[in-house]
Amino acid sequence: xxxIMPKPNESxxxxxxxxxxxxxxxxxxEGVIDQAEELKAYESDGLTAYRQPPMLVVLxxxxxxxxxxxxxxxxxxxxVVPRGAGTSLSGGALPLADGIVLxxxxxxxxxxxxxDNRCAVVQxxxxxxxxxxxxxxxxxxxxxxxxxxxxxxxxxxxxxNSGGVHCLKYGLTTNNLLGLxxxxxDGTVIRIGGKxxxxxxxxxxxxxxxxxxxxGVVTEVTVRLLPKxxxxxxxxxxxxxxxxxxDCVGAIIAAGIIPGGMEMMDKLAIEAAEAFVKAGYxxxxxxxxxxxxxxxxxxxxxxxxxxxRIAAEKGASVSRVSKDDAERQRFWAGRKAAFxxxxxxxxxxxxxxxxxxxxxxxxxxxxxxxxxxxxRLRVANVFHAGDGNLHPLILYDANKGDELQRAEAFGADILxxxxxxxxxxxxxxxxxxxxxxxxxxxxxxxxxAVQQKVKCAFDPDGxxxxxxxxxxxxxxxxxxxxxxxxxQLRFPDxxxx
Amino acid sequence: xxxxxPQDEAELAETLRQASEDARPLExxxxxxxxxxxxxxxxxxxxxxxxxxxVSLYEPEELVLSAGAATPMSTIEAxxxxxxxxxxxxxxxxxxxLSGPRDEARRDSLGGVIACNLAGPRRPKAGAARxxxxxxxxxxxxxxxxKTGGRVVKNVTGYDLCKxxxxxxxxxxxMTEVTLKVLPRPQKTRTLLFFGHDAGxxxxxxxxxxxxxxxxxxxAYLPEPLARGSAVxxxxxxxxxxxxxxxxxxxxxxxxxxxxLSALLAPLARVDEELHAQRSLTFWREVRDCRPFVARAxxxxxxxxxxxxxxxAMLNALSPAEEDYFLDWAGxxxxxxxxxxxxxxxAFGAFLERLGGHAMLVRAGDSLRASLPLFLPExxxxxxxxxRIKDSFDxxxxxxxxxxxxxx
Numbered sequence: 001x002x003x004i005m006p007k008p009n010e011s012x013x014x015x016x017x018x019x020x021x022x023x024x025x026x027x028x029x030e031g032v033i034d035q036a037e038e039l040k041a042y043e044s045d046g047l048t049a050y051r052q053p054p055m056l057v058v059l060x061x062x063x064x065x066x067x068x069x070x071x072x073x074x075x076x077x078x079x080v081v082p083r084g085a086g087t088s089l090s091g092g093a094l095p096l097a098d099g100i101v102l103x104x105x106x107x108x109x110x111x112x113x114x115x116d117n118r119c120a121v122v123q124x125x126x127x128x129x130x131x132x133x134x135x136x137x138x139x140x141x142x143x144x145x146x147x148x149x150x151x152x153x154x155x156x157x158x159x160x161n162s163g164g165v166h167c168l169k170y171g172l173t174t175n176n177l178l179g180l181x182x183x184x185x186d187g188t189v190i191r192i193g194g195k196x197x198x199x200x201x202x203x204x205x206x207x208x209x210x211x212x213x214x215x216g217v218v219t220e221v222t223v224r225l226l227p228k229x230x231x232x233x234x235x236x237x238x239x240x241x242x243x244x245x246x247d248c249v250g251a252i253i254a255a256g257i258i259p260g261g262m263e264m265m266d267k268l269a270i271e272a273a274e275a276f277v278k279a280g281y282x283x284x285x286x287x288x289x290x291x292x293x294x295x296x297x298x299x300x301x302x303x304x305x306x307x308x309r310i311a312a313e314k315g316a317s318v319s320r321v322s323k324d325d326a327e328r329q330r331f332w333a334g335r336k337a338a339f340x341x342x343x344x345x346x347x348x349x350x351x352x353x354x355x356x357x358x359x360x361x362x363x364x365x366x367x368x369x370x371x372x373x374x375x376r377l378r379v380a381n382v383f384h385a386g387d388g389n390l391h392p393l394i395l396y397d398a399n400k401g402d403e404l405q406r407a408e409a410f411g412a413d414i415l416x417x418x419x420x421x422x423x424x425x426x427x428x429x430x431x432x433x434x435x436x437x438x439x440x441x442x443x444x445x446x447x448x449a450v451q452q453k454v455k456c457a458f459d460p461d462g463x464x465x466x467x468x469x470x471x472x473x474x475x476x477x478x479x480x481x482x483x484x485x486x487x488q489l490r491f492p493d494x495x496x497x
Numbered sequence: 498x499x500x501x502x503p504q505d506e507a508e509l510a511e512t513l514r515q516a517s518e519d520a521r522p523l524e525x526x527x528x529x530x531x532x533x534x535x536x537x538x539x540x541x542x543x544x545x546x547x548x549x550x551x552v553s554l555y556e557p558e559e560l561v562l563s564a565g566a567a568t569p570m571s572t573i574e575a576x577x578x579x580x581x582x583x584x585x586x587x588x589x590x591x592x593x594x595l596s597g598p599r600d601e602a603r604r605d606s607l608g609g610v611i612a613c614n615l616a617g618p619r620r621p622k623a624g625a626a627r628x629x630x631x632x633x634x635x636x637x638x639x640x641x642x643x644k645t646g647g648r649v650v651k652n653v654t655g656y657d658l659c660k661x662x663x664x665x666x667x668x669x670x671x672m673t674e675v676t677l678k679v680l681p682r683p684q685k686t687r688t689l690l691f692f693g694h695d696a697g698x699x700x701x702x703x704x705x706x707x708x709x710x711x712x713x714x715x716x717a718y719l720p721e722p723l724a725r726g727s728a729v730x731x732x733x734x735x736x737x738x739x740x741x742x743x744x745x746x747x748x749x750x751x752x753x754x755x756x757x758l759s760a761l762l763a764p765l766a767r768v769d770e771e772l773h774a775q776r777s778l779t780f781w782r783e784v785r786d787c788r789p790f791v792a793r794a795x796x797x798x799x800x801x802x803x804x805x806x807x808x809x810a811m812l813n814a815l816s817p818a819e820e821d822y823f824l825d826w827a828g829x830x831x832x833x834x835x836x837x838x839x840x841x842x843x844a845f846g847a848f849l850e851r852l853g854g855h856a857m858l859v860r861a862g863d864s865l866r867a868s869l870p871l872f873l874p875e876x877x878x879x880x881x882x883x884x885r886i887k888d889s890f891d892x893x894x895x896x897x898x899x900x901x902x903x904x905x
Contacts, residue, residue: 199855427652454889
C-alpha cells in the first residue's frame, strides 16, 4: 500500500502492557481490548483498502472516563484515534500501530427529546437513523441522511460533517446541530451551544463539525429536529444525453425550485441498478434523474408540474411521477442500491466523492470517459446532482495485476479534475487518509499551515488522530516560528512522513 | 487616527505583517457601520478594507456569489433582486440601532455582516449567516494570505474555517473576499397577524406553528407599545400586541399552507389580519433591524439567544415592561432594552444559566461596553480555548483587540 503513516513511537509500543493496565484502571471490566484477534476487528473502517490493527482499543462508557483516558494519553504521549461505527469511506478511523482506538460505541443512548424546542440530546454512538426512529412517531425527523444512516453514528456524522440525499434543501450535519459536549486532548470537557440557535463567541460548533476527530472527542450531541414534510413525490426522468440531464438540473434550480433530493445516474449505473433491484428504470437512456419534491401537498403538486414541464423542455424521453409512496420508494430503490449493484460488475469498486460547480458536469463527464480509457478501468457515475457532489464508482479487481494502483491513480485524477474546474476534493466523505496527499491540489502551503495552527490550539502535541487530513505533519513549534515574509511563507525543508 | 488603506491583498498582508512585527493593534474597518458593535477598542491606527469592494463572481444558476469584504450590502441586495434571488439568512442592518436613524439605503458591508454573523427573522428556517458562507479569502493577523472553503455547497475538505471567521468580529483574520450561497426569492409572502395576546400565548402559538409542517419562515411577537410604533398601519392600527407568522413560497403553496396553519392554530388563536407583499416586507425589516429600540437612546440593548420554548419563562423571570422587549425567531431571540447598569447583567446571567442560552450586549455607551463582557454568562474554559485560537491566527493581537473578549 502506498499510504505512509506517521512513524510509530517505539518507546510507547514497548510500554503497551503498562498502558493497558493504566487504561483498565480508568475503564474497568471489558473496556480495554488487547488481544490480537479482537484488535483485528478494528483494523480498518469503511475504506478497507487500508488496514492496521491498533495497539489497544478502549471502550469508555462515561464522559469522565473519556476525559481521564485522554488526559492519560496526553501525559504518556499515546496517540488516539476516535471511532464511531467505523463506516468512514476516507479512512478517518484508520488505527495507528502505536495508538489506541477510542471507540464510542457504548455511548448509545438518546438522553432527551425536547419537542417544544424541536431538538434531541443524544450520545455520539446513537445511529443517524436511530434519532429519526426515536422521534418519527411524533411527526419529526433528523434531516441529514447519509446512505449509511442505518449504521453510521451521529458522533461520526459530526466528525465528518456528513451529508446525504436531502442536504441540497436541508443542509449538512453542520447546519443541523445546536450543541456539543466535547472532550479535548488534555481531558478538558467543554460544552458548546445548547438548545438555543446561536452560540456565543467563536463558532466552535462550526469548527469542530467536520474536523475528522483531530480536535476533540464528541461525547454528547444536540441536534435540530424538523417536522416531517406532509407529502413527498418523486419524478423519474430519462434523457438521451447526460448533458441534457445536467441542463435540466440547472433549469430546475434556476426556476426557483429546491428539490428535497435530486440524484443523477449514468448508463452503467442505471444498468447495474436495474439488474440488481428491478426498479423499472428505462434502459434506453444515457442519464436518469430522480427529483424528489417534499413539503405541503399543494406546493409539491405545483412543483411536480413545473419540473415535468422543464424536463420536457430539456428533452426528457422518459418522465414519470410517482403515484403513491410505494412507487416513490421504488424510484429510489435503484439509486439507493447503486453501490452494491455496481459492485456486482466488480469484483471491487472504489467510491469517489468530489464536488464540482453544476455547470461543469458535461465537461467532467467527458474528461472522465477519457480517463477511463487511459486507466483501462470502467467507471459508473451516481451523483447528488443538485449540489454537484459526484460519486464515481471505479470498477477494478484487486487480485488482478496493478488494477488497484490504477484505480487509485484514476481516483486521484478525478479529484484533481474536480478542483481544476472550481470544485473540491470531498463533498461528504472527508479527507481522512484517502485524500490527504491530494490536499495540495486545493490548498497551498499557507492555507494548510493556517489550518494546522488551529489544530495546535486544540492539540499541541499532535496526538489526536495524527496522519489524517494533512499531507505533512508539522510540530506546532515549527508552525509558530514560520516566518512570514512579504505575505509569503518561507517553509523550511520539512521532511514528509 | 492613522489609517492604512492597502490596495490589494499583497499590500494588506504586508501591512499586517508590519503591524504584527511592531505589535501595533489595528481597528479593522470595511464600511464602518459597526464600529460601535462589540466591546470598544482603543487603538491609534485603523485598517481600511475599502479597496476590497465589488462583486467578483455571480452565477445565479449556480446559486453562488463572491464579493469583496467592503462591498455594500445594498449593492449585493440590488443585484440579487434583479435576478429574483436573495440571501436567505436575511442579514440584519443594525446601523440605525447602533448609530441612529437614517433615511437612505443600508450602508453596511458584506464583511461586517459576516464578521458579526447577523441573521434576521428567517434564522429558524434558513440558518445564520455562517450557514451561507461557502468560502473566504483573507489574511491572518500575522500577514499570511490564505483561503478556506470553496464555491460549492457540499464541501468537507479541511477544517471549516468559514464558520470560525463568521461571527469572529474581525479578530482572527481580515476577510478580503467572501463566497456565499444564494437562493431564489419566494414568489409570494404572506404574514398572518394575531392581535391582543400575551407573551405566554405567543410562545405556545410559536411552538404549534414551528412544530407543524407548514414551513413558517418568520415568527415574532411585539407587545402593545412596540406594535403601536410600527410603520405598518395594519400592525399599529389596532393598538394591541401582535403575533406575526410568515409564510413564503409559490402562490398555491402559500395559499394552502395559510388555510392549514390557520385551522391548526384556531384552538389557540384566530387570525385577525394578514399582511401582503410590501407591508409584510416593511414589518419584517422592522423586526430584523431591531427598529422598535432605535429611538430608545437611553437604554442598553441586549439580544438573548435562548431555547425558543423558554421565552415565556425567561420573560416571567425578568419581567420587563411591555415597551422593553420583543421576540423573534419563534421565541428563540429576545430583544431587551435595559437600564445602562453595569451590575444588572449579573441578575439575568443567573436566569440564563438556569433556562439556557446567552445574552449579547448589542448597544450601550462606551463605558458600559468596556466594563462588561460582550457575552453572558461567561464560560472560562471556552475563553481559554478562544485565546489559543486567537493566538493561532493573530499571536500579536493586532486585529480588533478586545472587541470580542477583553484581552484578546
